[in-house]
Amino acid sequence: MQYKLYHYTIANDEGRLVGPSKHFDLFNKSTGADVFGKYARYRNQANSILMHIQKYDPDFAGLIGKHSTEREVTKYDQKTDVTQQIKVGDDDYPHAAFICYPRLGILLCVDGSEINATTAISRLHAILAFRQNVQFVAQPLTEVADLRRAVKKFRLVEVDYEVLPVNPHTKDLGMGLDRRRKLDHIKRMSGRLEASPSDPLQLNGGFLSEIQELQESGHGRVGYTGVDDEGTEIKVPKPKEAKPLHEDEDKTTPGTSPEVKITLPGVKMKYPFTVGHVGYMKRIAEIFVPTTDG
Secondary structure (H helix, E strand, C coil): EEEEEEEEECCCCCCCECCCHHHHHHHHHCCCCCCCCCEEEECCCCEEEEEEEEEEECCCEEEEEEEECCEEEEECCCCCCCCEEEEEEEECEEEEEEEEECCCCCCEEEECCCCCCCHHHHHHHHHHHHHCCCEEEEEEEECCCCHHHHHCEEEEEEEEEEEECCCCCCCHHHHHHHHCCCCCCCCEEEEEECCEEECCCCCCCCCHHHHHHHHHHCCEEEEEEECCCCCCCCEEEECCCCCCCCCHHCCCCCCCEEEEEEEEECCCCCCCCCCHHHHHHHHHHHHCCCCCCC
């Protein structure tokens, strides 16, 4: 079972942000069809539906679905040996489950096979606009692959890295490595570091510490996979682009950051979720909430 994380905001028709205390009511009043029996329109089909809102004060969860009003089936006439396609009514509701944490401004959506998370979020946008005339904006939660932070928060079991050409901020380690790369005509330097959950990767002055230094000075790209005590996998893939730096270190920008993916081991968790599961996922989500101290 895999979750994708999103930062989200809700604004009214005047562009003013709606406070977290009102988010549950907006979602709860948007379930099912409207008073005329109509569903929200997505990709020219009015079939998007919000279902089964469950409150875990102050948080809540629910299902984002697709109402399949009819479908085609193959009918076989044994006497004439002829098949034909006919349309029949269908009360099936393919869906994706989500958990919303209004005070964090974070929504977790299951990236499932019936409806993937990206489609579910787009449908949710259409539902809230149609039912409540509000603007729901969600952006995938991204994370700069900070190895120091990862080591403190998780059991780091895998690091993908690539060593990049020097730039104005490269320190002595990067400069020396680049000289040796050129001597041996090496075009690209990349690799993967692995460890077991029982003996995870550390930053104690070894090779990973050097990779972290290269990343910090803009001389390397890294991604990581970590696990927590429950065996849940937290993955931040290696970014596609390097971290852009500025001559003024105060103006250094983080650059592109990959999306965070959370994968739970074992049996798929069924909706409605338990209070314990909602609280557990909240503790993971809180790790990725921006803080003033970075």
